[in-house]
Amino acid sequence: MAxxxxxPPLSPDSIxxxxxxxxxxxxxxxVVTSKTLNRIASSPQxxxxxxxxxxxxxxxAKPVFRLYFKCENxxxxxxxxxxxxxxxxxxxCDQIGVDExxxxxxxxxxSGRSHTLTLEAxxxxxxxxxxxxxxxxxxAASTLxxxxxxxxxxxxxxxxxxxxxxxxxxxxxxxxxxPERVAVVQDIIxxxxxxxxxxxxxxxxxLGQGTAALELESQVIDLLKQPPSKxxxxxxxPLDAVLTPLxxxxxxxxxxxxxxxxxxxxxxxxxxxxxxxxxxRRGLAAGSRIPTVSTLTIADGLRxxxxxxxxxxxxxxxxxxxxxxxxxxxxxxxxKLVLERMKLFIEPSxxxxxxxxxxxxxxxxxxxxxxxEEGWDVGVILSGGNTTVEAIQKLYRED
Amino acid sequence: MAxxxxxPPLSPDSIxxxxxxxxxxxxxxxVVTSKTLNRIASSPQxxxxxxxxxxxxxxxAKPVFRLYFKCENxxxxxxxxxxxxxxxxxxxCDQIGVDExxxxxxxxxxSGRSHTLTLEAxxxxxxxxxxxxxxxxxxAASTLxxxxxxxxxxxxxxxxxxxxxxxxxxxxxxxxxxPERVAVVQDIIxxxxxxxxxxxxxxxxxLGQGTAALELESQVIDLLKQPPSKxxxxxxxPLDAVLTPLxxxxxxxxxxxxxxxxxxxxxxxxxxxxxxxxxxRRGLAAGSRIPTVSTLTIADGLRxxxxxxxxxxxxxxxxxxxxxxxxxxxxxxxxKLVLERMKLFIEPSxxxxxxxxxxxxxxxxxxxxxxxEEGWDVGVILSGGNTTVEAIQKLYRED
Numbered sequence: 181m182a183x184x185x186x187x188p189p190l191s192p193d194s195i196x197x198x199x200x201x202x203x204x205x206x207x208x209x210x211v212v213t214s215k216t217l218n219r220i221a222s223s224p225q226x227x228x229x230x231x232x233x234x235x236x237x238x239x240x241a242k243p244v245f246r247l248y249f250k251c252e253n254x255x256x257x258x259x260x261x262x263x264x265x266x267x268x269x270x271x272x273c274d275q276i277g278v279d280e281x282x283x284x285x286x287x288x289x290x291s292g293r294s295h296t297l298t299l300e301a302x303x304x305x306x307x308x309x310x311x312x313x314x315x316x317x318x319x320a321a322s323t324l325x326x327x328x329x330x331x332x333x334x335x336x337x338x339x340x341x342x343x344x345x346x347x348x349x350x351x352x353x354x355x356x357x358x359p360e361r362v363a364v365v366q367d368i369i370x371x372x373x374x375x376x377x378x379x380x381x382x383x384x385x386x387l388g389q390g391t392a393a394l395e396l397e398s399q400v401i402d403l404l405k406q407p408p409s410k411x412x413x414x415x416x417x418p419l420d421a422v423l424t425p426l427x428x429x430x431x432x433x434x435x436x437x438x439x440x441x442x443x444x445x446x447x448x449x450x451x452x453x454x455x456x457x458x459x460x461r462r463g464l465a466a467g468s469r470i471p472t473v474s475t476l477t478i479a480d481g482l483r484x485x486x487x488x489x490x491x492x493x494x495x496x497x498x499x500x501x502x503x504x505x506x507x508x509x510x511x512x513x514x515x516k517l518v519l520e521r522m523k524l525f526i527e528p529s530x531x532x533x534x535x536x537x538x539x540x541x542x543x544x545x546x547x548x549x550x551x552x553e554e555g556w557d558v559g560v561i562l563s564g565g566n567t568t569v570e571a572i573q574k575l576y577r578e579d
Numbered sequence: 580m581a582x583x584x585x586x587p588p589l590s591p592d593s594i595x596x597x598x599x600x601x602x603x604x605x606x607x608x609x610v611v612t613s614k615t616l617n618r619i620a621s622s623p624q625x626x627x628x629x630x631x632x633x634x635x636x637x638x639x640a641k642p643v644f645r646l647y648f649k650c651e652n653x654x655x656x657x658x659x660x661x662x663x664x665x666x667x668x669x670x671x672c673d674q675i676g677v678d679e680x681x682x683x684x685x686x687x688x689x690s691g692r693s694h695t696l697t698l699e700a701x702x703x704x705x706x707x708x709x710x711x712x713x714x715x716x717x718x719a720a721s722t723l724x725x726x727x728x729x730x731x732x733x734x735x736x737x738x739x740x741x742x743x744x745x746x747x748x749x750x751x752x753x754x755x756x757x758p759e760r761v762a763v764v765q766d767i768i769x770x771x772x773x774x775x776x777x778x779x780x781x782x783x784x785x786l787g788q789g790t791a792a793l794e795l796e797s798q799v800i801d802l803l804k805q806p807p808s809k810x811x812x813x814x815x816x817p818l819d820a821v822l823t824p825l826x827x828x829x830x831x832x833x834x835x836x837x838x839x840x841x842x843x844x845x846x847x848x849x850x851x852x853x854x855x856x857x858x859x860r861r862g863l864a865a866g867s868r869i870p871t872v873s874t875l876t877i878a879d880g881l882r883x884x885x886x887x888x889x890x891x892x893x894x895x896x897x898x899x900x901x902x903x904x905x906x907x908x909x910x911x912x913x914x915k916l917v918l919e920r921m922k923l924f925i926e927p928s929x930x931x932x933x934x935x936x937x938x939x940x941x942x943x944x945x946x947x948x949x950x951x952e953e954g955w956d957v958g959v960i961l962s963g964g965n966t967t968v969e970a971i972q973k974l975y976r977e978d
Contacts, residue, residue, distance in 0.1 A: 210609065212653075253922045254611075516968050523652045523924040523964035565922035569915050573972050 181268055181375065182275040187383035190437040190493055195390040201274075202266040202388060205323060209254045209392075211399040211559075213247065216521045221245040221537050222555070225544075235541045243547035244555025245537060248403070248419070250396040253526050253565025257315045259481075260392050260563050261379070264430055265316035267388025268377050269324055278324070285327035287374040289354070289361040290314040290336075290344075312481065312564055313379035318347035329374055331364045380428030381487030390434025393422060396559045397438075397445075404557075420556035421446045421547075423533035425563050426460045426503060427482035429490025435561070436499040448543065449494065449503040450533035452477035458505035460486050460494060469495070478508055478575060481529035481564065504543045506535040512575060514538055518562070527567040528575070533560050580667055580774065581674040586782035589836040589892060594789040600673075601665040601787060604722060608653045608791075610798040610958075612646065615920045620644040620936050621954070624943075634940045642946035643954025644936060647802070647818070649795040652925050652964025656714045658880075659791050659962050660778070663829055664715035666787025667776050668723055677723070684726035686773040688753070688760040689713040689735075689743075711880065711963055712778035717746035728773050730763045779827030780886030789833025792821060795958045796837075796844075803956075819955035820845045820946070822932035824962050825859045825902060826881035828889025834960070835898040847942065848893065848902040849932035851876035857904035859885050859893060868894070877907055877974060880928035880963065903942045905934040911974060913937055917961070926966040927974065932959050 188194035224240035252260040273281050290311040314330050321328035330344050334353035344351050354364035368374050378385070400418050422439065426432045426449035436447040451458040455475035463470045469491040475483055486494060494500050506514075515531035517538075518524050536543050537560065547556050587593035623639035651659040672680050689710035713729050720727035729743050733752035743750050753763035767773050777784065799817050821838065825831045825848035835846040850857040854874035862869045868890040874882055885893060893899050905913075914930035916937075917923050935942050936959065946955050 258922060519924050520967055523657065525918050525922040525924050568919055569971065569975050572968065573975060576968050576972060 181377055181382050182271045182384055184383060184489075186275055187271075188387065190383060190386060190433070190440075192394075192438050192441055194387050195394055195434065195438045198267050198384075198387040199391040199394055201270050202263060202391065205266045205270075205320070206262055206391075207255050208395060209251045211396060211403065212249050212251060212522065212524070213403070214249070214522050217247055217249075217517065217534075218245055220517065221247060225539065225541065229539070230541060233541065241541060241544040241548040243544045244551055244553065245547065246555060246557045247537065248396065248400050248557065248559045249522070249524070250392055250399075250559060250561045251524065252392055252561060252563050253524060253530060255564070257312065257319050258564055258566040259312040259316070259527075260389055260431055260561070261312040261316035262319060263391050264380070264385035264388035264434075265313065265320040265377065266323075267391075268382065268384040269317070269320045269326065271384045272375065272377075273324065273326075281324075281375070282326050283373075285329060285372055285374040286317060286321055286377050287329040287331070287365055287368050287372075288314055288317050288377050288379065289331035289365050290333070311379070312566060314344065315347060317377050318344055318349035322348035327374075329368045329372065331361050331368070333361065378487075380430035380433075380484070381489050383489060385430050386433040386437060386490060386493070388434070389430040390438040392431065392561055393435040393438040393559075396422070396561065400557065400559065417442045417444050418557055419445045419559050420551065421448060421501075422559040422561070423448045423450050423536055424561045425449075425479070425482055425529050425532045426451050426486070426494070427479075427529065428484045429460070429486040429494050431561060431563060432460075432500065433490040433493040436493050436496075440499050443498075446501040447499065448501055448533075448536070450536040450540075451503060451505045452479040452482055452508065452511060452532060453505035454478075454508050457482060458503070461503040461505050463491070464495060464503060477511075479511055479529040479532050481527065482532065502543070502546075504536045504540040506532060506539055510535040510539040516576075524562065525565045525567075526562050527564050530562040530564050534562075580776055580781050581670045581783055583782060583888075585674055586670075587786065589782060589785060589832070589839075591793075591837050591840055593786050594793055594833065594837045597666045597783075597786040598790040598793055600669050601662060601790065604665045604669075604719070605661055605790075606654050607794060608650045610795060610802065611648050611650060611921065611923070612802070613648070613921050616646055616648075616916065616933075617644055619916065620646060624938065624940065628938070629940060632940065640940060640943040640947040642943045643950055643952065644946065645954060645956045646936065647795065647799050647956065647958045648921070648923070649791055649798075649958060649960045650923065651791055651960060651962050652923060652929060654963070656711065656718050657963055657965040658711040658715070658926075659788055659830055659960070660711040660715035661718060662790050663779070663784035663787035663833075664712065664719040664776065665722075666790075667781065667783040668716070668719045668725065670783045671774065671776075672723065672725075680723075680774070681725050682772075684728060684771055684773040685716060685720055685776050686728040686730065686764055686767050686771075687713055687716050687776050687778065688730035688764050689732070710778070711965060713743060714746065716776050717743055717748035721747035726773075728767045728771065730760050730767070732760065777886075779829035779832075779883070780888050782888060784829050785832040785836060785889060785892070787833070788829040789837040791830065791960055792834040792837040792958075795821070795960065799956065799958065816841045816843050817956055818844045818958050819950065820847060820900075821958040821960070822847045822849050822935055823960040824848075824878070824881055824928050824931045825850045825885070825893070826928065827883045828859070828885040828893050830960060830962060831859075831899065832889040832892040835892050835895075839898050842897075845900040846898065847900055847932075847935070849935040849939075850902060850904045851878040851881055851907065851910060851931060852904035853877075853907050856881060857902070860902040860904050862890070863894060863902060876910075878910055878928040878931050880926065881931065901942070901945070903935045903939040905931060905938055909934040909938040915975075923961065924964045924966075925961050926963050929961040929963050933961075
């Protein structure tokens with residue numbers, strides 16, 4: 181990575197610069213709306229849904245939503261991670277020169293989720309479940325002619341290994357625990373001089389991910405210009421809120437940085453509550469970052485703790501107005517609605533902010549209270565679509 | 580329906596008129612491309628895949644494809660059928676007056692696929708599996724303020740009944756066989772004067788469905804204008820071929836009618852071969868339409884025989900250059916690729932033309948021979964996305 185001291189500040193202007201840099205290398209993904217989802221989200225939850233929560237026996241909130249879904253499942257490699265990987269690599273090339281980067285190469289290791297899944301059950305075609313960051317880095321490196329060394333557990337399925345190799349990366353095998361993988365990465369760095377590109381805990385990654393928020397806002401402005409519309413109300417900043425999934429904090433940190441000068445657009449994070457996966461929310465309550473997380477939530481992209489640099493943004497209540505957590509069943513129900521009603525193929529992590537909109541009563545009360553009868557225009561970043569038919573079968577098997 | 584004698588000819592101009600009429604009531608669905616699908620489609624099949632076919636021991640074809648997918652899964656009610664239903668109803672209003680249509684109402688019955696599925700196993704949320712035409716008519720009728728009587732088997736699941744009612748239609752119950760449902764429709768017509776809107780066998784339906792082809796061509800022209808492109812080659816008619824699923828023949832008939840003055844764009848139909856579901860192909864071979872079909876193919880939207888009027892278009896070899904059939908496994912494999920790689924949620928019927936591109940060796944040989952090294956630009960109409968997580972689980976259970 182580029183030296184952190186050389187990185188631009190986490191500001192909207194830096195994200196505009198990042199966008200100018202990576203624009204030609206990423207997809208300008210669509211923003212879609214759905215009357216059906218608006219209707220469901222704008223209906224109060226059943227009283228029974230609040231049973232056993234602090235809202236039991238209270239009147240369910242009746243918020244009014246107009247939702248705008250940013251389809252990063254259609255992004256290159258099937259997830260927003262392509263943005264951060266391209267930005268980090270292109271900034272690195274700017275800083276130390278492309279020849280130097282090509283000489284040394286880059287490295288990272290496949291994220292925890294593939295590791296866990298591999299241990300649980302081998303899944304055919306599971307290259308689609310490989311760490312999104314590893315695939316994103318492999319793609320960015322091959323695009324820029326840079327050698328990439330991706331560390332993967334040796335027990336990975338052949339199709340997953342082939343999938344990562346198909347981006348032109350060199351696959352290096354390791355043991356299946358996190359320390360074993362980190363050790364192999366360090367060996368590679370020692371032997372080849374390769375530069376580590378971490379998945380989220382770096383300003384260049386955060387700024388790259390923030391470009392999804394930039395595109396989203398600009399697309400919603402265009403959508404609202406089309407008839408029928410209310411005209412020029414809130415023209416410059418039409419969104420009342422944006423929700424993103426929160427794992428390591430690259431996407432939420434980038435989104436919050438982009439809107440950091442726009443108080444009318446509140447930014448919220450969405451986490452799985454299963455087995456303490458809501459480390460961001462717990463960290464805010466405790467007043468400090470939770471450094472380790474161990475959860476097997478189905479939202480497998482969100483199993484990681486929030487990164488240190490990411491935490492400086494996320495814990496700033498002028499930048500992130502709240503973090504909400506949802507249950508495994510709520511994530512599954514939200515994912516089912518997006519698949520069946522919106523016809524969009526997404527991974528469970530991407531369904532987490534949708535579940536917050538539909539089921540997090542605390543959030544829904546804020547929208548009812550602050551949005552009133554006019555309601556809120558809310559952006560939701562559908563972070564990725566890297567799952568498989570087999571994984572979906574397994575996910576809903578017990579239903 | 581409007582009297583057939585008053586219907587415009589099945590020509591491109593009539594489809595342009597249909598589009599002007601229904602445009603404001605339908606979604607302008609996106610056209611998407613996929614490098615991954617282009618790469619897979621442009622790779623020769625494994626020699627083993629041709630085993631047991633007439634191409635066994637021959638060199639597998641090496642066609643070159645640039646594919647353009649027309650996403651009618653994002654159409655209103657989740658399928659292209661909204662186009663035909665709106666067109667038929669609006670033409671009827673033009674012909675006999677909207678007041679008369681509102682007084683009499685319209686009727687149809689839910690298609691065979693929901694019937695069969697209901698008999699096999701009740702599926703939760705199966706309003707998504709209700710006949711697409713029935714839902715399309717219910718939507719068009721409610722939009723235009725016309726009463727709609729939809730005949731459904733009384734053994735339909737409550738959620739399916741609720742789904743059809745949610746469009747404002749009156750649901751009338753019948754026995755579960757086709758003759759029983761037709762009898763109830765005839766009762767309704769006698770009692771209320773309601774006008775029957777058939778699902779495919781009428782010029783107004785065919786012309787309405789043809790508007791998907793019109794949009795597709797215009798969108799591909801726009802896409803090819805964007806850099807990087809080869810410039811102005813084949814600017815007016817960029818598509819070398821278009822493939823659509825073939826069930827009753829509304830979509831294929833409309834597509835073939837739209838391109839009937841454009842010999843450089845060949846039109847092909849795609850059918851399931853299971854249990855004689857390839858009645859279009861067999862009809863061409865026999866020299867006459869096959870009037871009845873009885874298949875439980877997973878492509879449940881394609882279980883119907885080709886309609887009589889549809890047949891006049893489809894059997895005209897200047898309009899339709901060929902019909903190809905694929906197996907159940909080929910449909911499943913194609914559907915899996917569209918879900919996992921393109922992140923588009925589609926129903927099995929929509930995967931049938933994709934399966935032809937990937938697996939129908941006879942078709943692939945044509946593309947290799949006529950497209951040569953430059954290859955073909957091929958449009959594929961993804962006809963709908965009305966399936967469920969449960970149906971997908973069942974579909975791939977034995978794998």
